Amino acid sequence: MSILTEGNIKIGAAIETKEEAIRQAGEILAEQGYTSENYIDKMFERETLTSTYMGNLLAIPHGTEDARDEVKTSGLSIQLLEKEIDWGGNPVQLVIGIAGKGDEHLAILSKxxxxxxxxxxxxxxxxxKSPSEVLDFFSEVAE
Known part of the structure; x- marks a missing residue:
């Protein structure tokens, strides 16, 4: 199973809040079979511990250390938001949800x-304009 497919990508997502963005990032991962539904709660837990804002309009919500049991296989969800949202005082328009099996998420994060x-x-x-354009951009990440 590929960590990133067109089904994991939402373009022009009409998201208003950080919470909505985290929920959708987790729902995509769960719907596509990468994680259990419980992983979404672990993503919110992680956000309360430390912000997943990365700079350059990017946030990378992911689960806590103890969320590994909720991950079936490593995967990504990508949301290109219609407009910037406030992420703890920072502008975000690209949200990448990560579920990593074992320590794989560290390699994925660095890529x-x-x-x-x-x-x-x-x-x-x-x-x-299309999920395939996003896949092309991240083709090196998905390898």
Whole structure:
């Protein structure tokens, strides 16, 4: 099972709040079979411990350390938001949900961080019109 498919990607998501964004990130992971529904609660727990805002309009919500039992297989969900939302005082328009089996999420996180390290790359990604364009952008992450 690929960690990222077109079914994991939402473009122009009409999200108003950080909470809505986290919930949808987790719902995509659960619906696509990467995690149990309980993983969503673990994503909210993680956010209360430490913000998953990464800079460059990017947030990467993911579960807590003890959420590993809720992960069936590593996966990503990607939401390109219609407009910026407030993420604890920071603007976010790209939300990438991560579920990592074992320690795989660390490798996935570093690849995403590299791909999104330049704000111009993120802005280019936000112009994507189709899930396949997003897949192309992240093709190196998904390998």
């Amino acid at each position: 995403i961080a590299i791909a999104c390290s330049e704000e111009e790359n993120v802005r280019t990604l936000l112009k994507a």
